[in-house]
Amino acid sequence: MLRILAARSEVLVERAAALAAGPVVVATAAVRAGLLLIAQRTRPPALAGRWELPGGRVEPGESEPDAVVRECREELATQVRVTGRLGTDLPIDAGVLRVHTAELASGAPEPQALEHAAVRWAGPDELAEVDWVDADRAVVADLVALLRSG
Numbered sequence: 001m002l003r004i005l006a007a008r009s010e011v012l013v014e015r016a017a018a019l020a021a022g023p024v025v026v027a028t029a030a031v032r033a034g035l036l037l038i039a040q041r042t043r044p045p046a047l048a049g050r051w052e053l054p055g056g057r058v059e060p061g062e063s064e065p066d067a068v069v070r071e072c073r074e075e076l077a078t079q080v081r082v083t084g085r086l087g088t089d090l091p092i093d094a095g096v097l098r099v100h101t102a103e104l105a106s107g108a109p110e111p112q113a114l115e116h117a118a119v120r121w122a123g124p125d126e127l128a129e130v131d132w133v134d135a136d137r138a139v140v141a142d143l144v145a146l147l148r149s150g
């Protein structure tokens with residue numbers, strides 16, 4: 001009985017922490033042949049022109065990997081397969097940003113910039129020079145390590 005109560009209170013504490021952190025935004029570190037897919041924002045004006053890992057808000061009842069797949073379909077017209085997580089939770093104004101690693105599903109179409117100004121594949125040596133949005137810049141070292149590990 002005590003064990004059940006303890007487990008339930010752990011779940012409640014986790015839920016409270018999640019609510020305090022605010023909505024979750026997922027970002028996709030999609031890798032192909034040692035290159036990372038990056039996308040240039042068009043909005044808001046303060047972020048227009050800066051680069052990010054494509055992604056967006058997780059919808060209520062949606063898992064984070066499902067949100068990654070949906071966002072990549074909506075923003076890039078492609079199909080990804082989520083392979084893991086990268087780095088720690090990153091605080092952003094909108095809540096918390098969580099980076100998921102991914103690869104293009106077999107036979108998936110080449111990503112297109114449906115909602116971005118541009119998308120491109122970048123190599124590990126280029127990532128430090130990219131004009132990242134602030135939150136994404138915090139995972140550049142992890143992204144470089146990810147590309148070099150493959």
Ligand code: C5P
Binds near residue numbers: 025028052056136
């Ligand atoms: O793209 P969207 O505007 O839906 O993203 C929601 C919030 O998450 C924005 O504040 C955006 O700057 C942030 N974001 C981010 N890094 C990403 C994707 C989104 O900081 N890779």
